[in-house]
Amino acid sequence: MADLTLRDLRKTYGNVPVLHGIDLDIAEGEFIAFVGPSGCGKSTLLRCIAGLEDISAGELRIGGTLMNHVAPARRGIAMVFQSYALYPHMTVFENMAFGMRIAGLPKAEITARVQSAAEKLQLGPYLHRHPRALSGGQRQRVAIGRAIVRDPGVFLFDEPLSNLDAALRAATRVEIARLKKSMPGTTMIYVTHDQVEAMTLADRIVVLRGGRIEQVGRPIDLYRRPANLFVAGFIGSPAMNILPARLEAAGQGTTLRMEDGGQLHLARPAPAGLAGRPVHLGIRPEDLRLARPGEAALLSGRILLVEQLGEVQILHVESPAAPASPLIVKVPGTADVIEGGQVLLCAEPAAMRLFDEAGVAFADEATLQE
Amino acid sequence: MTMTMALPSRSRPFWPAMLRGMLWAFLFAMGVLVLYPLLWMALGGFKSNSQIFSDPFALPASWSLENYLAGWRATRGYMLSSLLVTLVSTLTTVMISAWTAFGLTRTAIPGKPLVVGFILGGMMLSPTVALVPLVRMLQDLGIYDSHAALILLYTAFRVPFTTFLIRAYMLDLPRDLDEAAMMDGASPGQIFRKVILPLCQPILISCVVLHILFAWNEYLFAMIFTNSPGVQTLPVGLTSMMSKQGTNFAAVFAAMTISALPIVIIFFLTQRYFIRGLTQGIGK
Numbered sequence: 001m002a003d004l005t006l007r008d009l010r011k012t013y014g015n016v017p018v019l020h021g022i023d024l025d026i027a028e029g030e031f032i033a034f035v036g037p038s039g040c041g042k043s044t045l046l047r048c049i050a051g052l053e054d055i056s057a058g059e060l061r062i063g064g065t066l067m068n069h070v071a072p073a074r075r076g077i078a079m080v081f082q083s084y085a086l087y088p089h090m091t092v093f094e095n096m097a098f099g100m101r102i103a104g105l106p107k108a109e110i111t112a113r114v115q116s117a118a119e120k121l122q123l124g125p126y127l128h129r130h131p132r133a134l135s136g137g138q139r140q141r142v143a144i145g146r147a148i149v150r151d152p153g154v155f156l157f158d159e160p161l162s163n164l165d166a167a168l169r170a171a172t173r174v175e176i177a178r179l180k181k182s183m184p185g186t187t188m189i190y191v192t193h194d195q196v197e198a199m200t201l202a203d204r205i206v207v208l209r210g211g212r213i214e215q216v217g218r219p220i221d222l223y224r225r226p227a228n229l230f231v232a233g234f235i236g237s238p239a240m241n242i243l244p245a246r247l248e249a250a251g252q253g254t255t256l257r258m259e260d261g262g263q264l265h266l267a268r269p270a271p272a273g274l275a276g277r278p279v280h281l282g283i284r285p286e287d288l289r290l291a292r293p294g295e296a297a298l299l300s301g302r303i304l305l306v307e308q309l310g311e312v313q314i315l316h317v318e319s320p321a322a323p324a325s326p327l328i329v330k331v332p333g334t335a336d337v338i339e340g341g342q343v344l345l346c347a348e349p350a351a352m353r354l355f356d357e358a359g360v361a362f363a364d365e366a367t368l369q370e
Numbered sequence: 371m372t373m374t375m376a377l378p379s380r381s382r383p384f385w386p387a388m389l390r391g392m393l394w395a396f397l398f399a400m401g402v403l404v405l406y407p408l409l410w411m412a413l414g415g416f417k418s419n420s421q422i423f424s425d426p427f428a429l430p431a432s433w434s435l436e437n438y439l440a441g442w443r444a445t446r447g448y449m450l451s452s453l454l455v456t457l458v459s460t461l462t463t464v465m466i467s468a469w470t471a472f473g474l475t476r477t478a479i480p481g482k483p484l485v486v487g488f489i490l491g492g493m494m495l496s497p498t499v500a501l502v503p504l505v506r507m508l509q510d511l512g513i514y515d516s517h518a519a520l521i522l523l524y525t526a527f528r529v530p531f532t533t534f535l536i537r538a539y540m541l542d543l544p545r546d547l548d549e550a551a552m553m554d555g556a557s558p559g560q561i562f563r564k565v566i567l568p569l570c571q572p573i574l575i576s577c578v579v580l581h582i583l584f585a586w587n588e589y590l591f592a593m594i595f596t597n598s599p600g601v602q603t604l605p606v607g608l609t610s611m612m613s614k615q616g617t618n619f620a621a622v623f624a625a626m627t628i629s630a631l632p633i634v635i636i637f638f639l640t641q642r643y644f645i646r647g648l649t650q651g652i653g654k
């Protein structure tokens with residue numbers, strides 16, 4: 001059993017609070033990613049779970065057992081460090097065997113476990129090399145192998161791919177996904193600032209900001225249904241467009257008055273009390289499209305910049321409806337657009353997301369139509 | 371204009387070559403300055419006492435080993451004392467310092483800066499000032515005029531400096547290694563022995579060499595805290611040999627050469643590690 005329960009978990013350094021009461025349930029065998037901007041507390045939270053940092057208040061339970069004061073090695077967890085943290089004076093074999101030797105396991109079992117992990121990670125030919133004689137990717141695999149041999153209930157990854165180049169990162173990401181499939185009962189917690197890693201690997205993502213959880217959910221839920229403006233801006237690249245508007249009529253149907261004076265009707269309910277209040281309208285760049293001839297446009301503007309990526313083009317559009325920053329629009333790579341040209345834009349109302357004045361998303365089911 | 375343009379291009383190869391030549395001459399002069407007295411001493415061991423005074427800069431008239439054999443016989447006992455005191459004090463100093471440095475860099479001690487200051491402040495303590503109380507203390511402990519007295523003093527007075535060197539080196543070792551070992555189930559003692567200590571090999575070798583140099587050549591403590599010939603170390607032994615056989619400088623030179631040999635050999639064997647350890651430790 002390796003499910004985790006975090007209840008009002010807090011961490012302070014002196015008088016400085018870093019984690020402000022984290023509540024989280026992680027099921028056995030789940031792959032969870034912690035994401036957030038630098039300094040949001042994601043690594044601190046991971047280190048609290050690992051036992052490398054003391055928990056100031058609250059509870060951490062692993063498999064139902066309170067672990068607040070249990071030594072790291074006795075928590076049934078293994079960790080892959082950002083820097084790999086391989087012992088430079090030991091060979092790959094010795095690195096992987098170190099923990100088992102400390103635990104006093106029989107030699108035959110140690111050898112068998114190391115061989116099995118090495119086979120799984122294609123490290124067989126390198127077992128007698130020192131870390132300095134390995135490439136970055138191979139070192140990363142040794143770090144993972146060192147964790148695997150301990151047969152942990154919970155696997156912790158602290159930004160494991162951040163030291164690798166782009167190509168190797170993509171390849172190692174696939175290896176981690178394969179590893180997860182081969183260890184279905186093992187719970188994995190993965191800290192990253194790379195959204196692609198979080199979106200592609202995780203069963204659920206935990207978005208943190210300033211030591212607090214902003215949202216927990218499936219990657220697609222966070223993407224399509226962000227709980228607030230922070231998550232909307234953080235998840236997705238390019239980020240969601242946020243347009244200021246005013247709620248003119250609320251109730252069964254919603255009418256918005258845009259900044260450029262235009263009106264937008266949405267067939268969805270909105271709290272009646274919010275009528276007349278400022279709101280934010282969120283539209284993903286790929287949900288905006290060029291209006292067909294004769295089609296009623298939602299927004300208009302002038303193209304400031306075209307980023308041609310081959311498959312798609314990213315347009316930066318200056319629009320009176322978005323005075324603070326240009327609208328970002330993803331259009332097909334073949335679309336006929338030029339810098340300086342005028343464009344009319346449309347969007348499916350179902351793909352739009354509404355946030356109140358404080359930045360909290362409207363709790364309506366109509367927002368997401370998958 | 372043309373001349374001023376041409377002048378620098380002509381002078382370019384000349385000045386660097388001149389500077390390089392001067393540098394070589396300077397280094398050669400420094401080499402002679404350091405090596406010649408040693409060579410002169412070693413050659414003196416082959417001469418007769420009269421030749422040393424009559425023809426001090428000439429090569430020996432005959433290459434007899436007689437003085438070296440006499441020097442060896444005279445210093446053999448002192449050398450054993452020096453060996454014992456040096457080896458044991460090296461071991462105790464380096465081990466105590468490594469443990470201390472580990473504690474200072476790897477553990478949370480309340481008021482750590484104060485503790486660091488207190489230990490490293492030991493470097494400021496002048497041995498001369500402490501002589502009188504130390505004589506009383508060692509007499510009271512019953513170890514005055516014994517090898518233990520010298521081992522204790524050499525260890526006590528060298529631990530601060532050695533700790534300072536090892537601590538600087540350990541500060542450079544990444545904390546992730548300790549944490550990885552902790553996750554692997556290693557205790558602080560195991561982290562020290564199996565992870566940190568092997569990684570400190572270059573600075574440990576430097577500290578061993580530095581301590582051997584100190585303990586082998588130390589004179590003040592050895593002269594004051596030992597009286598018996600069976601306990602006295604080489605530096606004291608060599609001076610007593612001079613007073614007894616003041617006229618036979620050839621034998622004294624031979625004995626001095628013999629006493630310097632182990633240090634020279636150790637230094638040449640460990641030179642590579644010695645330099646690496648010191649330069650790496652200086653990083654922080």
